[in-house]
Amino acid sequence: MLKTLIIKIILKLTIYQFNRIPQLIFKYDSWNCVPFIQRKYAVDIVRYLKQNKDMESVIDIGCGTGDIIRRLPFKKKYGYDKHINVIRGLHFFSFFLNKGPPIITNQFNFSVDKLTGKYDAIIIIDFTQNIEPTILKETINYYFKNNLRKNGVIITDTFYNDPDRKYSHDIINLIKYKHTIDEISNTDNGRVKVYSIKKI
Numbered sequence: 639m640l641k642t643l644i645i646k647i648i649l650k651l652t653i654y655q656f657n658r659i660p661q662l663i664f665k666y667d668s669w670n671c672v673p674f675i676q677r678k679y680a681v682d683i684v685r686y687l688k689q690n691k692d693m694e695s696v697i698d699i700g701c702g703t704g705d706i707i708r709r710l711p712f713k714k715k716y717g718y719d720k721h722i723n724v725i726r727g728l729h730f731f732s733f734f735l736n737k738g739p740p741i742i743t744n745q746f747n748f749s750v751d752k753l754t755g756k757y758d759a760i761i762i763i764d765f766t767q768n769i770e771p772t773i774l775k776e777t778i779n780y781y782f783k784n785n786l787r788k789n790g791v792i793i794t795d796t797f798y799n800d801p802d803r804k805y806s807h808d809i810i811n812l813i814k815y816k817h818t819i820d821e822i823s824n825t826d827n828g829r830v831k832v833y834s835i836k837k838i
């Protein structure tokens with residue numbers, strides 16, 4: 639307990655403060671300053687996707703400053719986000735920390751814009767709490783059918799009756815096409831679960 643507290647304080651005094659500088663320059667949400675290693679779900683996603691050596695392309699929708707996608711050693715990397723300012727932050731951090739090729743970025747609204755291209759992994763994480771469930775279901779199914787390669791995965795999160803989050807999402811019946819599901823992370827005392835949904 640004491641050890642965890644000390645680590646948190648050290649992170650706050652070091653990485654968090656470093657992250658504040660680009661946040662103030664590019665003027666994006668301060669949430670993006672929370673260090674990667676303090677976000678278990680993000681660490682788990684990176685660990686999980688790194689094991690899938692056959693995958694070549696990954697797109698992270700709602701990528702923020704790119705904490706996840708910058709750490710993935712894929713051949714083709716795409717980082718899309720609704721806010722141009724976090725995309726600017728992503729490019730700043732990519733200068734110091736980006737494994738693999740440059741990340742192709744785009745200003746993109748999950749609820750509105752149409753996704754093109756096909757990918758081995760599609761990440762949709764930590765913003766779906768603000769997406770209305772029927773829109774989420776419709777959009778994820780569209781991606782699953784049209785934008786995901788065979789044996790590819792969609793990584794996404796669900797929330798159950800969480801007072802801090804606007805909408806709840808359920809993994810059961812989310813995808814209407816043939817698939818398998820793996821739970822790859824579990825945070826906030828089980829209130830948030832992260833799944834890998836594989837196209838078979």
Ligand SMILES: C[S@@+](CC[C@H](N)C(=O)[O-])C[C@H]1O[C@@H](n2cnc3c(N)ncnc32)[C@H](O)[C@@H]1O
Binds near residue numbers: 669680705747748765
């Ligand atoms: C809490 S941050 C999470 C960033 C990243 N996914 C992560 O987990 O490290 C949420 C991000 O989703 C983006 N976002 C929110 N709604 C979105 C939407 N409808 N379409 C695309 N991006 C969105 C925000 O701009 C923000 O950068």
